[in-house]
Amino acid sequence: MTFAGQLIFAGVCVGAVYALIALGLNLTFWATRTLNFGQGSLMMLCAVVAVMVFDGGFNIYLGLLAGVAVAGVIAAATEAIAIRPITRLTGSMGWVVTTLGVGIFLQGFVSKFFGSQALAFPSFLFSPRDYVSVLGVRLSAQYLIILVIALALVLLFELFQRRTAWGRALQAVAADQDLAAVMGIPVRLVVTLSFVASGLLAGVAGALVAQITGTVDAAFGFNLLIFGFVAAVIGGMGNTWGALLGGIFLGIMEKLVGGYVSTAAEQAIAFALLMIMLAVRPEGLLGEKEFVKV
Amino acid sequence: MLELKNVSVAYGSIRALRGIDMVVQPGKITAVLGANGAGKSSLLRAIAGIAPVTEGDLLYRNASLKPYPAHRRARMGISLAMEGRRLFRHMAVEENLLLAWSFGPRRTPFAQAVRSVYDAFPILGERRTTKAGMLSGGQQQMLILSSVTIREPELMLLDEPSLGLAPIIVSQIFDFITAYAKARGTAVLLAEQMAVMALRVADHGYVLRGGQVVMHGASDELVKADIVSKLSAAYL
Ligand SMILES: Nc1ncnc2c1ncn2[C@@H]1O[C@H](COP(=O)(O)OP(=O)(O)OP(=O)(O)O)[C@@H](O)[C@H]1O
Ligand SMILES: [Mg+2]
Numbered sequence: 221m222t223f224a225g226q227l228i229f230a231g232v233c234v235g236a237v238y239a240l241i242a243l244g245l246n247l248t249f250w251a252t253r254t255l256n257f258g259q260g261s262l263m264m265l266c267a268v269v270a271v272m273v274f275d276g277g278f279n280i281y282l283g284l285l286a287g288v289a290v291a292g293v294i295a296a297a298t299e300a301i302a303i304r305p306i307t308r309l310t311g312s313m314g315w316v317v318t319t320l321g322v323g324i325f326l327q328g329f330v331s332k333f334f335g336s337q338a339l340a341f342p343s344f345l346f347s348p349r350d351y352v353s354v355l356g357v358r359l360s361a362q363y364l365i366i367l368v369i370a371l372a373l374v375l376l377f378e379l380f381q382r383r384t385a386w387g388r389a390l391q392a393v394a395a396d397q398d399l400a401a402v403m404g405i406p407v408r409l410v411v412t413l414s415f416v417a418s419g420l421l422a423g424v425a426g427a428l429v430a431q432i433t434g435t436v437d438a439a440f441g442f443n444l445l446i447f448g449f450v451a452a453v454i455g456g457m458g459n460t461w462g463a464l465l466g467g468i469f470l471g472i473m474e475k476l477v478g479g480y481v482s483t484a485a486e487q488a489i490a491f492a493l494l495m496i497m498l499a500v501r502p503e504g505l506l507g508e509k510e511f512v513k514v
Numbered sequence: 515m516l517e518l519k520n521v522s523v524a525y526g527s528i529r530a531l532r533g534i535d536m537v538v539q540p541g542k543i544t545a546v547l548g549a550n551g552a553g554k555s556s557l558l559r560a561i562a563g564i565a566p567v568t569e570g571d572l573l574y575r576n577a578s579l580k581p582y583p584a585h586r587r588a589r590m591g592i593s594l595a596m597e598g599r600r601l602f603r604h605m606a607v608e609e610n611l612l613l614a615w616s617f618g619p620r621r622t623p624f625a626q627a628v629r630s631v632y633d634a635f636p637i638l639g640e641r642r643t644t645k646a647g648m649l650s651g652g653q654q655q656m657l658i659l660s661s662v663t664i665r666e667p668e669l670m671l672l673d674e675p676s677l678g679l680a681p682i683i684v685s686q687i688f689d690f691i692t693a694y695a696k697a698r699g700t701a702v703l704l705a706e707q708m709a710v711m712a713l714r715v716a717d718h719g720y721v722l723r724g725g726q727v728v729m730h731g732a733s734d735e736l737v738k739a740d741i742v743s744k745l746s747a748a749y750l
Contacts, residue, residue: 385613385616385617388605388609388612388613388616389613389616389617391602391604391605392602392613395602395603395604395605396600396602398564398584398596398600399596399600399601399602401563401564401583401584401585401588402562402563402564402584402585402588402593402594402596403585403588403613403614403617403618403661403665404585404588404589404617404618404665405585405617406583406585407584407585408583
């Protein structure tokens, strides 16, 4: 495969992970109109917990399960302590600071107890040397499985949201909490569950990325959160297909710039795209302008 | 069915209702009349559980409602149609009905329940895939009312279902409410500014002013007491 082809393939795969992160942000955005900027640390935490359990002599899958569960619980706790009290003061944007604060606290906590050294993350899905031949083209098995998992989760989520009563309840809570409540929807529970789900998604995304990088440290996740955020904005905040499109677009741009210009420019390209998008089309590629109440 | 005892509602320091006593009976339509800001919506929202009750008690089937949050009250058979065209505007007509039905008691299968809605309001059937936000005002009001009836409530709280509608549509909607309540024994609490219209269908009425009940009684007594012109004087 050509160099450009390889870059694009890698870009699509990491882009699908950005889409997962963006989806996690979308979920909490729907439920509360806020974003959990501590999600980067949840990705890190999931990977660190998985490594700890694995190093303790247990199965890596058990470790991943524990890591994802911890991420889900902490996401729900973040909502209860860092978001709910703040949004009661109507119109307050304080959640930007408090959710970021939770993230920084988790980072500090991990570097205090596990040191700031990078921990080796075990290969659980194939090894970096495994290849799959598709139509005579050799593709990295790890990248491919990450793409499949991320795509499957995005599709499942879209189905859940459109086809189930609870998915519609989430849309209802996003649109009008009082109306949802008088329709019999347990609004608090829906909000808490969406934070749990966003934590689970962050955990899965963290594990998938740690799989590629091979190591985790306390700072892991912060850049990823930024890429996920940019993906969400490019696609249109709150739009599932937009998250996927935005993530993959961003992934490809990142890898092409990294491959032809410099890997140091990968971050710059994310911010450049964010700026262009906000200037040209703030509602995102697939976003709709919000329905205004007449 | 529902009994309010000395109920007060306040939003922070703004007191919207003071010491309301009220009785709502099954199979009967009880009107709540009053000018803008009299406290009609606050009363209905307090019963539904989305306005802060600061004093008094609300008894529903002889038990206090106070421990129950709004969604639990909704499942106990209390259903509120809010004022101001509140529906899920980005969802289609049928999606709105499905959502209302999904989190209700679901006594009737959805296919059958939705058919009786379309029988009552054929225009909603014709526009079942239209986004609710794209409907006309009258059609939106029909959908809001249907989102309540599809839950087969025991107590319906209707907040100004006539607002901004042509008289012909208002009578259609009021006729539907009357027929529905009589046929099923549903208790109806109807908040209205249009006292003439409301008293024509209601059995009883309460008149609110400045958050207090200033008069109540059977509809014909209220008509005799010339409540209609007194209310229009209050608008000025
Ligand atoms: N969410 C709120 N926050 C603060 N004050 C409120 C709120 N809702 C209502 N009020 C106040 O409570 C009082 C009663 O309002 P309410 O909406 O119950 O009256 P209403 O009889 O329904 O009026 P309308 O006919 O205009 O709908 C008003 O003085 C209003 O300003
Ligand atoms: Mg009102």
